[in-house]
Amino acid sequence: MEKEKISCSQMFFTIVCYIQSFSLLMAFTFGIAGRDSWISITLGGIVAMLFLLIQLSVMKKYPGKSLFQINEIAFGKWVGRIFSLLYLFYFFCLCFLNLRAMKDFVNFSVLPNTPSLLILVLFMMVCGWAVIKGLRVVIRYGAVFVLITLIAFILTTIFVWNRIDYHNLLPILSISPSKLLKSTNLDAVIPFGTIIFQMIVPQLEDKKKMSSCLLKGFLCGSLFLLAVIIRDTMVLGDMVKILIFPSFSTLQLAGFTEIFQGTDVVYATLLITLEFFKISFLYYITIAGISELLKLKSYKLSTLIIGVGIIICSYIVYSSVMEHITSAQTIVPILWLLFEFVLPSLTLLKIVISKKLKKANQTAS
Amino acid sequence: MKRGKRFSLLAVALAVCLLFSGCTDSKELTEIIPVVGVGIDDAGDDLTKLTLQLGYVGNSSEKDKAKSEALIYEKTGKNIFNMFRDYARESSHKLFIGHNQCIIFGKEAASKGIKDQLDLFLRDHEGRIDVSILVSDSTANEILTTKSEMSPMSALDITQLLKNQQATSESIDVDLLEFLSKLEKKTTCPVASLIKINKETSTPRLELSGLAVFKNDKMVGELDKDKSRGYLWAMNKVKSGTVDVQSESGRASLEICSSSSSLNPSVQEDGTISVPITVKTELGIRELAGFENEDPSDIEKELQEAAIERIKGRVLSCFQATQSYQADIYGIGTLISQMQPDKWKDIQENWDDLYSKITPEINAEVTIKDSGKILRS
Numbered sequence: 001m002e003k004e005k006i007s008c009s010q011m012f013f014t015i016v017c018y019i020q021s022f023s024l025l026m027a028f029t030f031g032i033a034g035r036d037s038w039i040s041i042t043l044g045g046i047v048a049m050l051f052l053l054i055q056l057s058v059m060k061k062y063p064g065k066s067l068f069q070i071n072e073i074a075f076g077k078w079v080g081r082i083f084s085l086l087y088l089f090y091f092f093c094l095c096f097l098n099l100r101a102m103k104d105f106v107n108f109s110v111l112p113n114t115p116s117l118l119i120l121v122l123f124m125m126v127c128g129w130a131v132i133k134g135l136r137v138v139i140r141y142g143a144v145f146v147l148i149t150l151i152a153f154i155l156t157t158i159f160v161w162n163r164i165d166y167h168n169l170l171p172i173l174s175i176s177p178s179k180l181l182k183s184t185n186l187d188a189v190i191p192f193g194t195i196i197f198q199m200i201v202p203q204l205e206d207k208k209k210m211s212s213c214l215l216k217g218f219l220c221g222s223l224f225l226l227a228v229i230i231r232d233t234m235v236l237g238d239m240v241k242i243l244i245f246p247s248f249s250t251l252q253l254a255g256f257t258e259i260f261q262g263t264d265v266v267y268a269t270l271l272i273t274l275e276f277f278k279i280s281f282l283y284y285i286t287i288a289g290i291s292e293l294l295k296l297k298s299y300k301l302s303t304l305i306i307g308v309g310i311i312i313c314s315y316i317v318y319s320s321v322m323e324h325i326t327s328a329q330t331i332v333p334i335l336w337l338l339f340e341f342v343l344p345s346l347t348l349l350k351i352v353i354s355k356k357l358k359k360a361n362q363t364a365s
Numbered sequence: 366m367k368r369g370k371r372f373s374l375l376a377v378a379l380a381v382c383l384l385f386s387g388c389t390d391s392k393e394l395t396e397i398i399p400v401v402g403v404g405i406d407d408a409g410d411d412l413t414k415l416t417l418q419l420g421y422v423g424n425s426s427e428k429d430k431a432k433s434e435a436l437i438y439e440k441t442g443k444n445i446f447n448m449f450r451d452y453a454r455e456s457s458h459k460l461f462i463g464h465n466q467c468i469i470f471g472k473e474a475a476s477k478g479i480k481d482q483l484d485l486f487l488r489d490h491e492g493r494i495d496v497s498i499l500v501s502d503s504t505a506n507e508i509l510t511t512k513s514e515m516s517p518m519s520a521l522d523i524t525q526l527l528k529n530q531q532a533t534s535e536s537i538d539v540d541l542l543e544f545l546s547k548l549e550k551k552t553t554c555p556v557a558s559l560i561k562i563n564k565e566t567s568t569p570r571l572e573l574s575g576l577a578v579f580k581n582d583k584m585v586g587e588l589d590k591d592k593s594r595g596y597l598w599a600m601n602k603v604k605s606g607t608v609d610v611q612s613e614s615g616r617a618s619l620e621i622c623s624s625s626s627s628l629n630p631s632v633q634e635d636g637t638i639s640v641p642i643t644v645k646t647e648l649g650i651r652e653l654a655g656f657e658n659e660d661p662s663d664i665e666k667e668l669q670e671a672a673i674e675r676i677k678g679r680v681l682s683c684f685q686a687t688q689s690y691q692a693d694i695y696g697i698g699t700l701i702s703q704m705q706p707d708k709w710k711d712i713q714e715n716w717d718d719l720y721s722k723i724t725p726e727i728n729a730e731v732t733i734k735d736s737g738k739i740l741r742s
Contacts, residue, residue: 108490109490110390111389111390112390112490113389113390114389114390115389122381167699167700167703170703170704171702171703171704171706174706236542236546237546237549237550238546238549238550239542239545239546239549241549242549249494249542252493252494252495253494253495253542
């Protein structure tokens, strides 16, 4: 696959946009932590920041090398490839799970009578088109999407201002520690999963700015997420716990005068736009990973095959919305820890130990 | 070659836009009929009587027809959603509840509990969470079938009435979100506007007459408009309105120019609950009778004192009324649980008892801002 160079600011907006896109689908967290979700998001952000620092220190050891190359260098050809395959599986899962979330919303509130397969196929066709054009096309509109989302957030917050009540955040920390732990784990991996960005880091033009633009992007994205969570909690109160699309309900309340009422259409537009960005980015990463692992020259065929795979998986993975939410609250966050935390720290450990061994050998000889 | 490719791409794009643009989900205006008001009554035997007021959608030449009639659909059954769907057997139009303005409960249905009936409106994808909740003095059916002189569609009339409440501050627009989030808080009791039909006028007229008080999701009592104002004073929701005062030397009607209030309950060291309610308001003199040969500053003082008494009296009478229902409509329990979560745990169990024993400390600060265009009495 052709390695296109991307600039630091493109990288920054990609991360911000990726994290922003989760702000519209936060029922997973709200379902567990209720009005204390902002605490679990903050804690989750801090934990995810630690994960990111681990990942960054791995990347810094081998500047310019991709995630899969690092795996092979650290663990040898075969074990490294198994690791890479695991990562690939993770990217693939992220892709179809996010597609499923998009489908759940569109099929529930925008196009209830349209066959869901049709929505999935059409959506993936557009994503696939972008993916074939390459990374630059996939992330080109990141900055625009970030700005649109930000403007929409500010305007809708002004429109619901009269319903904002800070008392809804009180009392702080009323949930049990086990629930807090659960939701922190969830937030650390689902909105803040950062390992995927390691796939595009080698394509960064200016390698020196790598850490700063990754960290800045992460920080901006998570602050935005936090702001949305706090707004939704202050507007909806304890209802956030039972609503499946809290932001959707918040925007339903937004508006001024009789004519301009209910900005929920903004939500639908934003969700589809941001999901397009996120899914095409994940789709690209999966394709790039496969091309690298199998050393493919052309990726057009794999785009088609993987695209069909994603559609089928997201179509059959869950039988209902409730099942999706339950699995996202229970099994998925623990499983994802393996990719976000365990594998990167294993890599780091292996690198550090083997370097020390080398040094010891050299001094001994 | 390149041109051919572009052309085919364009053709595909056009085909997608034209063929797949939500045709399966299209809703033509001529095929739907919007629900503007929903009435829910108790029909005994666990059954519910549903009354729907439907807006007639027609083209402009049929405008006069649209103005003169509101369609009413009545049905009795167990589940509301089922009754909604049953309409399809009787009509060529499909019901659309996205424009629903209000949900009205009959008094009997309200006193039996309304949470189960509200579930549909929160769950349904077309339903909105800012729809108003009202309780009828008699039955909801009666309210929705009334044709007032202003508009044949009483639901639209009611929405306007609720909006106009800002001018009198004696009733309040409670929407689905507010109602349900109060229910979610366990100790806080929701309220809803009470609506009744005034039959004394030549054509029956709808009027808002205070608030209905709920305990959990069951209606337990009513607040008349004086007490409702007391509630609004305490909750800092008074926007405008009048304060009528009567003193020895005359009477006056004062307009509320601005108002703010605070409610800061707390649990003291010795376990007693103190509930200070402070109302600050600016009034303007709009009508004055009597007060012959009195100094303007004396009149001001006299009016001020009388207004303070009046406000305090209304707040207190409302508080006492809710105490008799053991219904904490102010959310005092919730406020304590938010500010003093530790102490709340001890008193949570017998909150209803404690609430009915609270003595509120009501303070009112009144400034008379102006005397209108004239100075003298």
